[in-house]
Amino acid sequence: MEDIVLNVSDVNKSFGGLRALSNINLQIEQGRTHAVIGPNGAGKSTLLNVCVGRLPPDTGSVVFDGQVLTGRQPYEINQLGVARVFQTPDIFLDLTVVQNVEIAALAKRDGAFKFRPFKSMFKDRELTGEAEHMLEDVGLLRMKDEHTGNLSRGDKRRLELAMCLIQHPRLLLLDEPTAGMSRHDTNRTIDLLKRIKERGMTKVIIEHDMHVVFSLADWITVLAQGTIIAEGTPDDIRGNPKVQEAYLGGAHL
Numbered sequence: 001m002e003d004i005v006l007n008v009s010d011v012n013k014s015f016g017g018l019r020a021l022s023n024i025n026l027q028i029e030q031g032r033t034h035a036v037i038g039p040n041g042a043g044k045s046t047l048l049n050v051c052v053g054r055l056p057p058d059t060g061s062v063v064f065d066g067q068v069l070t071g072r073q074p075y076e077i078n079q080l081g082v083a084r085v086f087q088t089p090d091i092f093l094d095l096t097v098v099q100n101v102e103i104a105a106l107a108k109r110d111g112a113f114k115f116r117p118f119k120s121m122f123k124d125r126e127l128t129g130e131a132e133h134m135l136e137d138v139g140l141l142r143m144k145d146e147h148t149g150n151l152s153r154g155d156k157r158r159l160e161l162a163m164c165l166i167q168h169p170r171l172l173l174l175d176e177p178t179a180g181m182s183r184h185d186t187n188r189t190i191d192l193l194k195r196i197k198e199r200g201m202t203k204v205i206i207e208h209d210m211h212v213v214f215s216l217a218d219w220i221t222v223l224a225q226g227t228i229i230a231e232g233t234p235d236d237i238r239g240n241p242k243v244q245e246a247y248l249g250g251a252h253l
């Protein structure tokens with residue numbers, strides 16, 4: 001059997017009377033790019049939030065690399081090697097681009113960046129060098145000294161990706177990484193995510209844009225109304241009539 005990095009077992013989650021996730025069982029294999037797709041309200045973000053500790057499941061468990069994540073705080077999960085990029089970037093708008101990447105590295109390193117004076121944090125030349133290397137990787141190096149608040153939406157998302165990559169996670173969770181980007185920026189992000197794949201990093205991507213999904217995914221799970229309705233390779237999913245019906249009302253993927 002392939003090496004399983006993340007194992008989601010029998011997860012249920014309701015909001016009041018609404019069953020957002022019903023008996024979800026999902027296994028993410030090492031090195032894969034695993035896409036989770038489905039129509040609006042299918043439960044994709046809820047699933048991701050359960051995985052990173054932002055939402056407790058009502059029942060069930062999430063195990064990463066042999067360690068139970070359920071019940072842990074998001075920062076603990078991050079320190080175990082799980083990083084995530086959300087639809088709304090988690091960045092410090094008052095700091096520069098490179099300082100944001102440095103803070104992300106420190107957060108992973110000791111989890112205590114909040115308790116140090118900011119000035120002393122930014123004097124580590126090795127750290128700055130590594131942060132600049134990451135910014136080059138995502139195409140933001142020339143903007144390293146810009147105030148983050150001045151960045152476009154697409155650049156903020158790329159910055160958040162650099163903040164994740166500097167943590168060298170084993171598992172990277174991406175919630176619509178190209179939402180709001182132009183086609184040009186989307187294609188640059190696809191290229192970047194392909195390069196990360198070459199480094200063996202496991203990724204879970206929630207995405208509506210089928211161009212992104214079919215460019216990147218090795219494996220696809222389809223959710224509808226909180227239930228997994230199909231799983232398989234992109235070719236399996238493309239030809240699956242149940243998916244076409246549930247996901248796109250019968251249109252072809």
Ligand SMILES: Nc1ncnc2c1ncn2[C@@H]1O[C@H](COP(=O)(O)OP(=O)(O)OP(=O)(O)O)[C@@H](O)[C@H]1O
Pocket residue numbers: 015018020038039040041042043044045046047
């Ligand atoms: N905090 C919450 N409180 C109440 N209901 C919620 C909450 N979060 C999500 N829901 C509901 O749970 C269901 C699943 O939502 P979720 O955001 O996980 O879907 P999604 O597949 O990510 O949708 P989208 O593609 O639109 O982002 C929806 O009906 C949503 O309205």
